[in-house]
Amino acid sequence: MIIYDMTRPITALSPKKEPFHRRQFLYLAKAAMKHCPEYGENFIAAPIDPGLILLMISDQFHIQDRSFMDSVDEVVRSKHLLSEFIAVDEYSGADTASIAVQAFDMIFIHPRKLLRHPDFIDFEKVFLGKTGLDLRVYFAMCLSLLVGNSVSYTAKIGYKLFYPSDYWQKSNLSIKTQELFWLQVGATREKFRAEIVRRDCGANDFTIFRQHPLIKMGNVYFGLDLAFILQKLWAGAYWEIFSSSEDAKSKLPRFWGAVFEEYINEILGANCQGENHFIPSPRFARHPEKEFCDGMILCGTELVMIEYKASMFTAVSKYSGVVENLDAEITLKLITNERGKAKGGGQLARSIALLRSEDRATLVEGVDLSQVTKIFPLVLMSDSIGDCLLISKILGAEFDKVSTRSGANIICERLLCTGCATLNDFVHTLRTRSMSSWLAEWDRKRP
Secondary structure, three states, rough: OOOOOOOHHHOOOOOOOOOOHHHHHHHEEEEHHOOOOOOOOOOOOOOEEEEEEHHHHHHHOOOOOOOHHHOOOOOHHHHHHHHHHHHHHHHHOHHHHHHHHHHHHHHHHHHHHHHOOEEEEEEEEHHHHHOOOOOOHHHHHHHHHHHHOOOOHHHHHEEEEEEEEEOOOOOOOOOOHHHHHHHHHHHEHHHHHHHHHHOOOOOOHHHHHHHOOOOEEOEEEOOOOHHHHHHHHHHHHHHHOOOOHHHHHHHHHHHHHHHHHHHHHHHHHOOOOOEEEEEEEOOEEOOOOEEEOOOOEEEOOEEEEEEEOOOOHHHHHOOOHEEEEEHHHHHHHHHHHOOOOOOOHHHHHHHHHHHHHOOOOOOOOOEEOOOOOOOEEEEOOOOOOHOOOOOHHHHHHHHHOOOOEEOOOOOEOOOOOOEEHHHHHHHHHHHOHHHHHHHHHHHHOOO
């Protein structure tokens, strides 16, 4: 968990600092937006115990019947627990530099490498047409809110999370550009309330703050949680492009998958050294139109086989706390799609079976796998659910239904799943350490 100091009005009640989780603070903010009048009581003077408020908020997150803990099925228990832990994991912090670099690369750099892709979308052109904003200017303005909040305007306003509407008055940005940007990142209290009433998926649903990281109060914008501005870098651009036309709604998920694959291939290719021999998009020698897997890392006699998944999970599946919603989404996007086609671990299981049954030296184009004795299957996700507690256990159980751990002198380790954020954190270590040793250590800790 990330521990914050309570905000000024609360700490004014007591000399001690009250620790709290980011999720508690966001729930309080959402509840206030939805229920509180425009002008309430003097909170500073009210006899309210901050610790009691936090405990009352925590009670709102326990939304399930706990009888599932009596189940003898460990996977059933894991799915129920995951439905509660997604928000805990997601709101436990953000790596500013990593998110900013990944967002820039996936929005500006890698799409230009895919001009011939059948679903190619010119992100900058579409975003400009939808919002009236130059996408690079939009990125720069988002970042400036993060790096500029502690300088001159801190002294002027008195608190670093407030931004006056003339924040860029000394820049060369036009008034129109400034107005359009504020429309993208800010919303009035009335708009917040209307959107929360229209769609609120549960106590853990804070997507409203991802849509509008700033609250407009007169001529000033308040940054409730600056980490949401980071997410607005790429998520704001993605959803504006997605909603720009029916054609974009159809093409963008597929094209985004290709962009994600380019990004992963680049960072793995740049960092896999020593024992790590990275092969992007390995293909069957006899059927080069078909991929063996999305990417693989050969570490001597050990092979890491990776499937990349760029699918976005819905807010209902992640934040409603209804395990059936989450289970259906996991099945659809990571196990078997609506057409009955295997996804994620199922795709890896099929290739592993071929590796065991056919000539390993010639199965994959340009790569001799005849010395492989151990396989580490890995699902790598764009969605943050890939970094969450218990997702590996759930997908691993499904994988074990369609693949055996041993056969043809090849041992297959337990399938693991991780998110792109985790990969960004440790990928640089692949210059000196094998990927298979990382996964073996991780597996011993049973995530």
